[in-house]
Amino acid sequence: MSDETRLEDEDVMLADAPAEEARPDDRIDDERMDEENTLKPEFVRAVEDALEEGDEQAVYDLVEPLHPADIADLFELVTKDDRAPLAAAITDLMSGDVIAELNDYVREDMMEALPAEAVAQIAEQLDTDDAVQLIEDLDEEDQQAVLAELDAEDRIAIQSALAYPEETAGRLMSREFVAVPEAMTVGDLIDFLRDGRDLPAEFLEVFVVDERHHPVGTCQLSWILRTPRSIPLGDVMKRDQTLIPAMLDQEEVALMFQKYALISAAVVDDSGRLVGQMTVDDVVHIISEEAGEDALLMSGAGEGDINEPIREAYSSRVRWLVANLGTALVASLIIAAFGAAIEKLVALAVLMPIVASIGGNAGTQTMAVTVRAIATNQLTRSNTRRILWREMRVALLNGVTVALLVGVATALIFTPQLGAVIALAMTINVVIAGSAGVLVPVAFDRLDQDPAVASSVFVTMITDSMGFFAFLGLAVASGIVA
Structure with missing residues:
Protein backbone atom coordinates (compact mmCIF):
# COMPACT_ATOMS: atom_id res chain seq x y z
CA MET A 1 0.00 0.00 0.00
CA SER A 2 1.39 3.43 -0.91
CA ASP A 3 2.15 6.07 1.72
CA GLU A 4 -0.55 8.34 0.29
CA THR A 5 -3.16 5.55 0.41
CA ARG A 6 -2.26 4.75 3.98
CA LEU A 7 -2.58 8.42 4.88
CA GLU A 8 -6.03 8.55 3.27
CA ASP A 9 -7.09 5.45 5.20
CA GLU A 10 -5.87 7.04 8.41
CA ASP A 11 -7.86 10.19 7.63
CA VAL A 12 -11.01 8.09 7.09
CA MET A 13 -10.47 6.33 10.38
CA LEU A 14 -10.13 9.66 12.14
CA ALA A 15 -13.19 11.10 10.44
CA ASP A 16 -15.32 8.03 11.22
CA ALA A 17 -14.28 7.91 14.87
CA PRO A 18 -17.35 8.68 16.99
CA ALA A 19 -17.20 11.98 18.79
CA GLU A 20 -17.39 11.76 22.56
CA GLU A 21 -20.90 12.62 23.59
CA ALA A 22 -21.33 15.51 25.94
CA ARG A 23 -22.56 14.31 29.28
CA PRO A 24 -25.26 16.14 31.19
CA ASP A 25 -22.83 16.39 34.11
CA ASP A 26 -20.28 18.38 32.06
CA ARG A 27 -22.00 21.60 33.15
CA ILE A 28 -24.03 21.99 36.29
CA ASP A 29 -27.65 23.05 36.14
CA ASP A 30 -28.99 26.31 37.51
CA GLU A 31 -29.70 24.78 40.90
CA ARG A 32 -25.97 24.86 41.69
CA MET A 33 -24.48 27.60 39.49
CA ASP A 34 -25.55 31.22 39.12
CA GLU A 35 -25.39 33.35 35.98
CA GLU A 36 -21.76 34.23 36.72
CA ASN A 37 -20.81 30.53 36.73
CA THR A 38 -20.11 30.47 40.47
CA LEU A 39 -21.63 28.21 43.11
CA LYS A 40 -24.84 29.56 44.58
CA PRO A 41 -24.95 30.38 48.32
CA GLU A 42 -27.94 28.02 48.69
CA PHE A 43 -25.89 25.12 47.34
CA VAL A 44 -22.93 25.88 49.61
CA ARG A 45 -25.28 26.05 52.63
CA ALA A 46 -26.82 22.71 51.63
CA VAL A 47 -23.37 21.11 51.64
CA GLU A 48 -22.52 22.68 55.00
CA ASP A 49 -25.81 21.50 56.50
CA ALA A 50 -25.19 17.95 55.29
CA LEU A 51 -21.67 18.06 56.79
CA GLU A 52 -23.07 19.32 60.10
CA GLU A 53 -25.57 16.45 60.15
CA GLY A 54 -22.82 13.96 59.33
CA ASP A 55 -24.65 12.76 56.21
CA GLU A 56 -21.68 11.90 53.97
CA GLN A 57 -23.87 10.31 51.32
CA ALA A 58 -25.86 13.53 50.93
CA VAL A 59 -22.61 15.48 50.66
CA TYR A 60 -21.34 13.10 47.99
CA ASP A 61 -24.56 13.28 46.00
CA LEU A 62 -24.45 17.09 46.04
CA VAL A 63 -20.79 17.37 45.03
CA GLU A 64 -20.43 14.46 42.58
CA PRO A 65 -21.82 16.28 39.51
CA LEU A 66 -19.45 19.25 39.94
CA HIS A 67 -16.52 19.99 37.65
CA PRO A 68 -13.11 19.60 39.42
CA ALA A 69 -12.59 23.37 39.31
CA ASP A 70 -15.97 23.90 40.97
CA ILE A 71 -15.13 21.34 43.67
CA ALA A 72 -11.95 23.33 44.34
CA ASP A 73 -14.05 26.50 44.62
CA LEU A 74 -16.34 24.73 47.08
CA PHE A 75 -13.41 24.07 49.42
CA GLU A 76 -12.68 27.80 49.48
CA LEU A 77 -16.32 28.69 50.14
CA VAL A 78 -16.93 26.39 53.10
CA THR A 79 -15.47 27.18 56.51
CA LYS A 80 -11.98 26.00 57.43
CA ASP A 81 -13.40 23.47 59.92
CA ASP A 82 -15.61 21.91 57.22
CA ARG A 83 -12.80 21.28 54.73
CA ALA A 84 -11.43 18.10 56.27
CA PRO A 85 -14.89 16.46 56.67
CA LEU A 86 -15.73 17.49 53.11
CA ALA A 87 -12.57 15.85 51.78
CA ALA A 88 -13.34 12.69 53.77
CA ALA A 89 -16.89 12.55 52.36
CA ILE A 90 -15.76 12.81 48.71
CA THR A 91 -12.47 10.91 48.85
CA ASP A 92 -12.75 9.31 45.41
CA LEU A 93 -13.66 12.69 43.86
CA MET A 94 -10.44 14.30 45.16
CA SER A 95 -8.61 13.86 41.88
CA GLY A 96 -5.39 15.52 40.87
CA ASP A 97 -7.42 18.01 38.86
CA VAL A 98 -9.20 19.16 42.02
CA ILE A 99 -5.97 19.44 44.00
CA ALA A 100 -4.30 21.41 41.21
CA GLU A 101 -7.14 23.96 41.20
CA LEU A 102 -7.17 24.56 44.96
CA ASN A 103 -6.15 27.92 46.37
CA ASP A 104 -2.55 27.78 47.65
CA TYR A 105 -3.45 28.41 51.29
CA VAL A 106 -6.39 25.99 51.25
CA ARG A 107 -4.25 23.30 49.64
CA GLU A 108 -1.43 23.89 52.12
CA ASP A 109 -3.80 23.55 55.10
CA MET A 110 -5.24 20.32 53.71
CA MET A 111 -1.86 18.80 52.88
CA GLU A 112 -0.49 19.55 56.35
CA ALA A 113 -3.47 17.71 57.85
CA LEU A 114 -2.87 14.57 55.76
CA PRO A 115 -0.24 11.88 56.42
CA ALA A 116 2.79 11.80 54.12
CA GLU A 117 1.65 8.66 52.27
CA ALA A 118 -1.72 10.27 51.44
CA VAL A 119 -0.01 13.37 50.05
CA ALA A 120 2.32 11.15 48.03
CA GLN A 121 -0.65 9.29 46.52
CA ILE A 122 -2.19 12.60 45.47
CA ALA A 123 1.13 13.83 44.03
CA GLU A 124 1.46 10.69 41.92
CA GLN A 125 -1.85 11.54 40.20
CA LEU A 126 -0.59 14.96 39.13
CA ASP A 127 1.65 16.17 36.35
CA THR A 128 5.13 16.95 37.65
CA ASP A 129 4.63 20.73 37.65
CA ASP A 130 1.41 20.40 39.65
CA ALA A 131 3.02 17.90 42.03
CA VAL A 132 5.85 20.36 42.63
CA GLN A 133 3.34 23.09 43.43
CA LEU A 134 1.69 20.72 45.89
CA ILE A 135 4.93 19.84 47.72
CA GLU A 136 6.95 23.06 47.55
CA ASP A 137 4.91 24.88 50.22
CA LEU A 138 5.32 22.12 52.81
CA ASP A 139 7.87 22.37 55.60
CA GLU A 140 11.27 20.83 54.82
CA GLU A 141 10.58 17.89 57.12
CA ASP A 142 7.18 17.23 55.54
CA GLN A 143 8.67 17.55 52.05
CA GLN A 144 11.24 14.86 52.77
CA ALA A 145 8.60 12.59 54.28
CA VAL A 146 6.40 12.90 51.18
CA LEU A 147 9.32 12.45 48.77
CA ALA A 148 10.32 9.27 50.60
CA GLU A 149 6.87 7.81 49.85
CA LEU A 150 7.13 8.44 46.09
CA ASP A 151 8.57 6.00 43.58
CA ALA A 152 12.10 6.75 42.40
CA GLU A 153 11.13 8.26 39.02
CA ASP A 154 8.63 10.73 40.46
CA ARG A 155 10.93 11.59 43.36
CA ILE A 156 13.85 12.42 41.05
CA ALA A 157 11.67 14.58 38.80
CA ILE A 158 10.23 16.56 41.72
CA GLN A 159 13.61 16.99 43.41
CA SER A 160 15.03 18.24 40.12
CA ALA A 161 12.25 20.83 39.90
CA LEU A 162 12.67 21.93 43.52
CA ALA A 163 16.36 22.57 42.80
CA TYR A 164 15.35 25.56 40.65
CA PRO A 165 14.44 28.88 42.32
CA GLU A 166 10.76 29.68 42.82
CA GLU A 167 8.90 31.41 39.98
CA THR A 168 11.40 30.30 37.35
CA ALA A 169 10.70 28.28 34.22
CA GLY A 170 12.63 25.33 35.65
CA ARG A 171 10.36 25.17 38.68
CA LEU A 172 7.13 25.62 36.70
CA MET A 173 7.81 23.68 33.50
CA SER A 174 6.23 20.37 32.60
CA ARG A 175 8.65 17.49 32.27
CA GLU A 176 6.20 15.46 30.23
CA PHE A 177 6.84 16.15 26.53
CA VAL A 178 7.50 14.33 23.25
CA ALA A 179 10.99 14.57 21.75
CA VAL A 180 12.18 12.59 18.71
CA PRO A 181 15.34 12.53 16.57
CA GLU A 182 15.54 14.47 13.31
CA ALA A 183 16.29 11.30 11.35
CA MET A 184 12.68 10.12 11.70
CA THR A 185 10.14 10.34 8.91
CA VAL A 186 6.57 11.45 9.41
CA GLY A 187 5.46 7.82 9.18
CA ASP A 188 7.98 6.78 11.84
CA LEU A 189 6.68 9.52 14.10
CA ILE A 190 3.04 8.52 13.60
CA ASP A 191 3.87 4.92 14.45
CA PHE A 192 5.82 6.06 17.52
CA LEU A 193 2.92 8.19 18.73
CA ARG A 194 0.39 5.42 18.17
CA ASP A 195 2.55 3.01 20.14
CA GLY A 196 1.81 5.36 23.03
CA ARG A 197 4.46 4.17 25.48
CA ASP A 198 5.68 6.78 27.98
CA LEU A 199 3.84 9.60 26.23
CA PRO A 200 2.08 12.49 27.98
CA ALA A 201 -1.70 12.27 28.12
CA GLU A 202 -1.95 15.55 26.18
CA PHE A 203 0.53 17.45 24.03
CA LEU A 204 0.32 20.10 21.31
CA GLU A 205 3.55 19.65 19.40
CA VAL A 206 6.54 17.37 19.06
CA PHE A 207 10.06 18.59 19.70
CA VAL A 208 12.80 17.46 17.33
CA VAL A 209 16.24 17.09 18.94
CA ASP A 210 19.79 16.35 17.79
CA GLU A 211 22.15 13.74 19.19
CA ARG A 212 23.00 16.04 22.13
CA HIS A 213 19.30 16.40 22.97
CA HIS A 214 19.35 20.02 21.89
CA PRO A 215 16.03 21.16 20.31
CA VAL A 216 16.43 21.87 16.61
CA GLY A 217 12.79 22.29 15.62
CA THR A 218 9.12 21.59 16.34
CA CYS A 219 6.28 19.83 14.56
CA GLN A 220 2.68 20.64 15.29
CA LEU A 221 0.34 17.67 15.31
CA SER A 222 -1.78 19.26 12.57
CA TRP A 223 1.25 19.29 10.25
CA ILE A 224 2.04 15.65 10.98
CA LEU A 225 -1.51 14.50 10.18
CA ARG A 226 -1.52 16.29 6.84
CA THR A 227 1.94 15.22 5.63
CA PRO A 228 2.75 12.03 3.65
CA ARG A 229 4.49 9.37 5.71
CA SER A 230 7.67 9.31 3.64
CA ILE A 231 8.61 12.95 4.29
CA PRO A 232 11.57 13.42 6.70
CA LEU A 233 10.85 15.45 9.81
CA GLY A 234 13.70 17.76 8.87
CA ASP A 235 11.71 18.86 5.80
CA VAL A 236 8.45 19.60 7.61
CA MET A 237 9.52 20.82 11.04
CA LYS A 238 9.75 24.47 11.99
CA ARG A 239 13.37 25.27 12.76
CA ASP A 240 12.79 28.80 14.02
CA GLN A 241 11.67 28.37 17.63
CA THR A 242 11.66 30.28 20.89
CA LEU A 243 13.71 28.60 23.61
CA ILE A 244 13.15 29.42 27.28
CA PRO A 245 16.11 29.25 29.69
CA ALA A 246 15.25 27.20 32.76
CA MET A 247 16.37 30.03 35.06
CA LEU A 248 14.15 32.65 33.39
CA ASP A 249 11.65 34.38 35.68
CA GLN A 250 8.01 33.41 35.14
CA GLU A 251 7.05 36.99 34.31
CA GLU A 252 9.58 37.04 31.46
CA VAL A 253 8.22 33.69 30.27
CA ALA A 254 4.72 35.16 30.08
CA LEU A 255 6.01 38.14 28.10
CA MET A 256 7.70 35.82 25.60
CA PHE A 257 4.48 33.86 25.08
CA GLN A 258 2.58 37.10 24.55
CA LYS A 259 5.16 38.66 22.26
CA TYR A 260 5.65 35.63 20.01
CA ALA A 261 2.08 34.24 20.24
CA LEU A 262 3.31 30.86 21.53
CA ILE A 263 1.20 27.81 22.31
CA SER A 264 4.09 25.90 23.83
CA ALA A 265 7.84 26.35 24.03
CA ALA A 266 10.88 24.25 24.89
CA VAL A 267 12.72 24.87 28.14
CA VAL A 268 16.50 24.33 28.02
CA ASP A 269 19.19 24.14 30.69
CA ASP A 270 22.50 26.01 30.71
CA SER A 271 24.02 23.57 28.21
CA GLY A 272 21.10 23.95 25.80
CA ARG A 273 19.60 20.51 26.47
CA LEU A 274 15.81 20.11 26.33
CA VAL A 275 14.57 19.59 29.90
CA GLY A 276 10.89 20.52 29.73
CA GLN A 277 8.21 22.62 28.14
CA MET A 278 5.97 25.53 29.04
CA THR A 279 2.43 25.57 27.65
CA VAL A 280 -0.08 28.35 27.25
CA ASP A 281 -2.31 27.07 30.07
CA ASP A 282 0.63 27.46 32.48
CA VAL A 283 1.20 30.99 31.21
CA VAL A 284 -2.45 31.99 31.68
CA HIS A 285 -2.06 31.21 35.39
CA ILE A 286 1.20 33.18 35.51
CA ILE A 287 -0.34 36.24 33.86
CA SER A 288 -3.31 36.19 36.23
CA GLU A 289 -1.05 35.72 39.24
CA GLU A 290 1.40 38.48 38.26
CA ALA A 291 -1.36 40.97 37.43
CA GLY A 292 -3.06 40.48 40.77
CA GLU A 293 0.25 40.52 42.60
CA ASP A 294 1.31 43.86 41.08
CA ALA A 295 -2.02 45.50 41.88
CA LEU A 296 -1.79 44.38 45.51
CA LEU A 297 1.87 45.25 45.93
CA MET A 298 1.23 48.78 44.69
CA SER A 299 -1.07 49.27 47.69
CA GLY A 300 1.19 47.46 50.16
CA ALA A 301 -1.48 44.81 50.78
CA GLY A 302 0.89 41.85 50.47
CA GLU A 303 -0.52 38.81 48.73
CA GLY A 304 -4.06 39.95 49.46
CA ASP A 305 -5.48 36.42 49.45
CA ILE A 306 -8.68 36.13 51.48
CA ASN A 307 -7.52 32.68 52.60
CA GLU A 308 -4.20 34.05 53.89
CA PRO A 309 -3.78 33.50 57.65
Missing part, protein backbone atom coordinates in the same frame (compact mmCIF):
# COMPACT_ATOMS: atom_id res chain seq x y z
CA ILE A 310 -4.58 36.60 59.72
CA ARG A 311 -1.08 36.79 61.19
CA GLU A 312 0.57 36.78 57.75
CA ALA A 313 -1.92 39.33 56.40
CA TYR A 314 -1.25 41.57 59.39
CA SER A 315 2.52 41.26 59.00
CA SER A 316 2.52 42.05 55.28
CA ARG A 317 0.25 45.09 55.60
CA VAL A 318 1.25 46.74 58.85
CA ARG A 319 4.85 47.42 57.84
CA TRP A 320 3.70 49.55 54.92
CA LEU A 321 1.20 51.37 57.11
CA VAL A 322 4.03 52.15 59.51
CA ALA A 323 6.14 53.33 56.56
CA ASN A 324 3.21 55.45 55.43
CA LEU A 325 3.01 56.94 58.92
CA GLY A 326 6.63 57.99 58.60
CA THR A 327 6.11 59.58 55.21
CA ALA A 328 2.98 61.36 56.47
CA LEU A 329 5.09 62.96 59.19
CA VAL A 330 7.17 64.64 56.49
CA ALA A 331 4.06 66.40 55.16
CA SER A 332 3.03 67.27 58.72
CA LEU A 333 6.38 68.90 59.42
CA ILE A 334 6.02 71.06 56.32
CA ILE A 335 2.56 72.18 57.46
CA ALA A 336 3.93 72.87 60.94
CA ALA A 337 6.64 75.08 59.46
CA PHE A 338 3.94 77.29 57.97
CA GLY A 339 1.69 77.13 61.04
CA ALA A 340 1.76 80.87 61.65
CA ALA A 341 0.69 81.62 58.08
CA ILE A 342 -2.18 79.13 58.29
CA GLU A 343 -3.39 80.74 61.54
CA LYS A 344 -3.55 84.14 59.86
CA LEU A 345 -5.38 82.91 56.75
CA VAL A 346 -7.80 80.04 57.36
CA ALA A 347 -8.40 79.74 53.59
CA LEU A 348 -4.97 78.08 53.28
CA ALA A 349 -6.13 75.21 55.50
CA VAL A 350 -9.32 74.88 53.45
CA LEU A 351 -7.47 74.67 50.13
CA MET A 352 -4.47 72.51 51.10
CA PRO A 353 -6.29 69.15 50.81
CA ILE A 354 -7.30 70.02 47.23
CA VAL A 355 -3.69 70.55 46.17
CA ALA A 356 -2.56 67.30 47.82
CA SER A 357 -5.48 65.25 46.49
CA ILE A 358 -5.07 66.29 42.86
CA GLY A 359 -1.32 65.71 43.04
CA GLY A 360 -1.80 62.28 44.59
CA ASN A 361 -4.27 61.20 41.91
CA ALA A 362 -1.99 62.44 39.13
CA GLY A 363 0.95 60.57 40.63
CA THR A 364 -1.06 57.36 40.96
CA GLN A 365 -2.12 57.55 37.30
CA THR A 366 1.44 57.95 36.09
CA MET A 367 2.74 55.29 38.48
CA ALA A 368 0.19 52.74 37.24
CA VAL A 369 1.18 53.39 33.63
CA THR A 370 4.88 53.13 34.51
CA VAL A 371 4.58 49.89 36.49
CA ARG A 372 2.67 48.29 33.63
CA ALA A 373 5.23 49.54 31.10
CA ILE A 374 8.07 48.05 33.15
CA ALA A 375 6.21 44.75 33.59
CA THR A 376 5.61 44.43 29.84
CA ASN A 377 9.13 45.59 28.87
CA GLN A 378 7.78 48.71 27.19
CA LEU A 379 9.91 50.86 29.49
CA THR A 380 13.60 49.96 29.48
CA ARG A 381 16.89 51.72 30.15
CA SER A 382 17.03 52.84 26.54
CA ASN A 383 13.81 54.87 26.60
CA THR A 384 13.48 55.95 30.27
CA ARG A 385 14.33 59.59 29.56
CA ARG A 386 11.90 59.76 26.68
CA ILE A 387 9.08 58.26 28.76
CA LEU A 388 9.89 60.63 31.65
CA TRP A 389 9.74 63.63 29.31
CA ARG A 390 6.46 62.36 27.83
CA GLU A 391 4.81 61.95 31.23
CA MET A 392 6.01 65.37 32.37
CA ARG A 393 4.37 66.96 29.33
CA VAL A 394 1.14 65.06 30.00
CA ALA A 395 1.32 66.15 33.63
CA LEU A 396 1.89 69.77 32.62
CA LEU A 397 -1.20 69.75 30.41
CA ASN A 398 -3.27 68.11 33.14
CA GLY A 399 -1.90 70.49 35.76
CA VAL A 400 -2.66 73.62 33.75
CA THR A 401 -6.20 72.41 32.98
CA VAL A 402 -7.09 71.62 36.60
CA ALA A 403 -5.22 74.69 37.88
CA LEU A 404 -7.31 77.01 35.72
CA LEU A 405 -10.53 75.50 37.07
CA VAL A 406 -9.43 75.66 40.71
CA GLY A 407 -7.78 79.05 40.31
CA VAL A 408 -10.89 80.66 38.85
CA ALA A 409 -13.12 79.15 41.54
CA THR A 410 -10.73 80.27 44.31
CA ALA A 411 -10.54 83.78 42.86
CA LEU A 412 -14.32 84.07 42.87
CA ILE A 413 -14.76 82.69 46.39
CA PHE A 414 -11.71 84.24 48.08
CA THR A 415 -9.30 86.60 46.26
CA PRO A 416 -7.73 86.70 42.78
CA GLN A 417 -4.26 86.62 44.34
CA LEU A 418 -5.03 83.42 46.26
CA GLY A 419 -6.52 81.96 43.07
CA ALA A 420 -3.27 82.60 41.22
CA VAL A 421 -1.24 81.06 44.05
CA ILE A 422 -3.21 77.81 44.19
CA ALA A 423 -3.23 77.53 40.38
CA LEU A 424 0.57 77.82 40.22
CA ALA A 425 1.04 75.47 43.19
CA MET A 426 -1.24 72.88 41.66
CA THR A 427 0.58 73.02 38.32
CA ILE A 428 3.91 72.54 40.07
CA ASN A 429 2.59 69.65 42.17
CA VAL A 430 1.02 67.78 39.24
CA VAL A 431 4.27 68.04 37.26
CA ILE A 432 6.21 66.76 40.29
CA ALA A 433 3.64 63.99 40.68
CA GLY A 434 4.11 62.95 37.05
CA SER A 435 7.87 62.83 37.50
CA ALA A 436 7.61 60.87 40.76
CA GLY A 437 5.17 58.43 39.16
CA VAL A 438 7.91 57.48 36.71
CA LEU A 439 11.05 57.85 38.81
CA VAL A 440 9.92 55.91 41.90
CA PRO A 441 9.00 52.65 40.06
CA VAL A 442 12.09 53.00 37.84
CA ALA A 443 14.26 53.40 40.95
CA PHE A 444 12.80 50.19 42.41
CA ASP A 445 13.47 48.42 39.13
CA ARG A 446 17.10 49.65 38.98
CA LEU A 447 17.61 48.32 42.51
CA ASP A 448 16.35 44.88 41.35
CA GLN A 449 13.20 45.26 43.42
CA ASP A 450 9.65 44.78 42.23
CA PRO A 451 8.58 48.25 41.00
CA ALA A 452 5.04 47.59 42.21
CA VAL A 453 6.11 47.16 45.84
CA ALA A 454 4.32 49.95 47.68
CA SER A 455 5.43 52.60 45.18
CA SER A 456 2.23 54.46 46.04
CA VAL A 457 3.51 55.08 49.60
CA PHE A 458 6.52 57.01 48.32
CA VAL A 459 4.69 58.74 45.48
CA THR A 460 2.03 59.91 47.96
CA MET A 461 4.71 61.26 50.29
CA ILE A 462 6.31 63.25 47.48
CA THR A 463 3.06 64.68 46.13
CA ASP A 464 1.70 65.61 49.56
CA SER A 465 4.93 67.14 50.78
CA MET A 466 5.69 69.06 47.59
CA GLY A 467 2.06 70.14 47.24
CA PHE A 468 1.93 71.61 50.71
CA PHE A 469 5.37 73.18 50.35
CA ALA A 470 4.58 74.76 46.98
CA PHE A 471 1.18 76.09 48.06
CA LEU A 472 2.19 77.44 51.47
CA GLY A 473 5.55 78.67 50.25
CA LEU A 474 4.00 80.60 47.36
CA ALA A 475 1.35 82.02 49.68
CA VAL A 476 4.01 83.41 52.01
CA ALA A 477 6.26 84.59 49.17
CA SER A 478 3.38 86.40 47.43
CA GLY A 479 2.62 88.43 50.53
CA ILE A 480 -0.94 87.11 50.95
CA VAL A 481 -0.12 86.39 54.55
CA ALA A 482 1.13 89.55 56.17
